[in-house]
Amino acid sequence: MAAIDKEQLREIREAVRAICVDFPGEYWRQLDRERAYPSEFTRAMTDSGFLGALIPEEYGGSGLGLAAAAAILEEIHRCGCNAGACHAQMYTMGTLLRHGSSEQKRKWLPGIASGKLRLQAFGVTEPGSGSDTLALRTTARRDNGHYVVNGQKIWTSRAEHSDLMVLLARTAPREEVERRTDGLSVLMVDMRDAPGLSIAPIRTMMNHATTQVFLDDVRVPADHLIGREGQGFRYILDGMNAERTLIAGECVGDGRWFIDKAAAYAGEREVFGRPIGRNQGVQFPIARAYASVEAAALMVREAAEQFDQGLSTGKQANMAKLLAAEAAWEAAEACVQTFGGFGFAEEYDVERKFRETRLYQVAPVSTNMILSYIGQHVLGMPRSY
Ligand SMILES: Cc1cc2nc3c(=O)[nH]c(=O)nc-3n(C[C@H](O)[C@H](O)[C@H](O)COP(=O)(O)OP(=O)(O)OC[C@H]3O[C@@H](n4cnc5c(N)ncnc54)[C@H](O)[C@@H]3O)c2cc1C
Numbered sequence: 001m002a003a004i005d006k007e008q009l010r011e012i013r014e015a016v017r018a019i020c021v022d023f024p025g026e027y028w029r030q031l032d033r034e035r036a037y038p039s040e041f042t043r044a045m046t047d048s049g050f051l052g053a054l055i056p057e058e059y060g061g062s063g064l065g066l067a068a069a070a071a072i073l074e075e076i077h078r079c080g081c082n083a084g085a086c087h088a089q090m091y092t093m094g095t096l097l098r099h100g101s102s103e104q105k106r107k108w109l110p111g112i113a114s115g116k117l118r119l120q121a122f123g124v125t126e127p128g129s130g131s132d133t134l135a136l137r138t139t140a141r142r143d144n145g146h147y148v149v150n151g152q153k154i155w156t157s158r159a160e161h162s163d164l165m166v167l168l169a170r171t172a173p174r175e176e177v178e179r180r181t182d183g184l185s186v187l188m189v190d191m192r193d194a195p196g197l198s199i200a201p202i203r204t205m206m207n208h209a210t211t212q213v214f215l216d217d218v219r220v221p222a223d224h225l226i227g228r229e230g231q232g233f234r235y236i237l238d239g240m241n242a243e244r245t246l247i248a249g250e251c252v253g254d255g256r257w258f259i260d261k262a263a264a265y266a267g268e269r270e271v272f273g274r275p276i277g278r279n280q281g282v283q284f285p286i287a288r289a290y291a292s293v294e295a296a297a298l299m300v301r302e303a304a305e306q307f308d309q310g311l312s313t314g315k316q317a318n319m320a321k322l323l324a325a326e327a328a329w330e331a332a333e334a335c336v337q338t339f340g341g342f343g344f345a346e347e348y349d350v351e352r353k354f355r356e357t358r359l360y361q362v363a364p365v366s367t368n369m370i371l372s373y374i375g376q377h378v379l380g381m382p383r384s385y
Helices: 006-020 025-034 039-048 066-078 087-091 094-099 102-114 232-268 280-308 314-344 350-361 367-378
Strands: 119-123 139-143 146-157 164-170 184-190 197-201 210-221
Touching: 006 039, 006 066, 025 350, 066 087, 066 232, 066 280, 087 119, 087 232, 094 102, 094 184, 094 232, 119 146, 139 164, 146 164, 146 184, 164 210, 164 232, 184 210, 184 232, 232 280, 232 314, 232 350, 280 314, 314 350, 314 367
Parallel strands: 119 164
Antiparallel strands: 139 146, 146 210, 164 184, 197 210
């Protein structure tokens, strides 16, 4: 893929900002209060074509790379918005793009690119299997041209706002497979036509549209199997580097938003007859967080550029996600502290963003799992699980 130049990235960022201007803090506050889905924001992002950034042009997308996609998500977050409601439309299709048959791609990708088909749901985690994906228990059994799916997924975000779901299910018992990573398969579930599938929302710390999905004898046509039966775990794993890099982009956006807010407030707020920012006790945590966010941004850029060059990015994508999630949190902390009591008042959006950015140290992958990856796969230390 041709590298994107700085000028193109600048134009993309500007165009994203121009959309975000119509969705100020009050819009998000209202949704937060009502736990409502940001439909208007999602529609605006869909209509702009930004959510189809990673889909090749032959399927109606813009054929951009991960560097551009990460910049789009970063900019959304930097503007005080939140891409969590729609980012999956951008990257969940990666499994289909890389491992689907040409027929499947022709069938689904153009609709996903235009936004007519919403592929927003990704059903991997279960109540008994989060970090340990191989422990998942949802089964898919072959029966007469179909798979019959039974089980339960949890934390399936946006399921109520999606037409399709990428589902990981067990097609061979764990005891019967040669390698422990075999026996899981990816199915594309059309949730518009899935009797036996039901969804229950989960109330969470932030407004995230996440749910539990119950699957009770759900029949999925056999030709909705993506790639080869039993190989699904690998397909899901190889989409994770892209996802981690993109989420790291969102963290950088959050971090920059917190720094902007904190630095501005530190210059304006007067206590003891002078701006609080004159005190180094206030200034230094913001300066330190700024350095952390900018360092993380370099790692995000490195991970995205390597991905776009077709190079292996496990190391960079994991480090980008680790550093960016922690830097965003450091900036969030500094911002709340700078705002003092006002950091807790809804109207400044600081408390909302504070809650929102905390997620990234847990999902889509928790910090410990990334450290394990670095310890074992990058540094060659002994496996702990
Ligand atoms: C808001 C939200 C949205 C989400 N959206 C989705 C979604 O759309 N689709 C989806 O499939 N999933 C989704 N998830 C699930 C998310 O990916 C998991 O929560 C995450 O992978 C962690 O799994 P867990 O919650 O089961 O934690 P667990 O696996 O139970 O781990 C709990 C803690 O123990 C630590 N831990 C576990 N084992 C070890 C070890 N060996 N060494 C060190 N530490 C360890 C973990 O790091 C973690 O901190 C979402 C989660 C949230 C909260």
